[in-house]
Amino acid sequence: MALELRTSEIALLxxxxxxxxxxxxxxxxASKRLSPAGESCRAYLLEHAAEFxxxxxxxxxxRRRGRR
Numbered sequence: 147m148a149l150e151l152r153t154s155e156i157a158l159l160x161x162x163x164x165x166x167x168x169x170x171x172x173x174x175x176a177s178k179r180l181s182p183a184g185e186s187c188r189a190y191l192l193e194h195a196a197e198f199x200x201x202x203x204x205x206x207x208x209r210r211r212g213r214r
Contacts, residue, residue: 148202170195 150156
């Protein structure tokens with residue numbers, strides 16, 4: 147999505163009440179054993195997702211908040 151935002155293929159809309167901030171979860175059934183690829187994906191998301199999202203989108207959110 148970062149590329150599309152930078153090239154203006156998509157845009158952030160200034161809509162009252164947004165963004166709606168939510169907590170995301172990585173989940174799977176306890177009875178299901180993840181494949182090695184699934185476990186690697188899960189571990190990667192848990193380790194890197196928050197930092198990546200903050201780095202990629204903090205400037206966009208800061209600019210948006212500054213307009214209000």
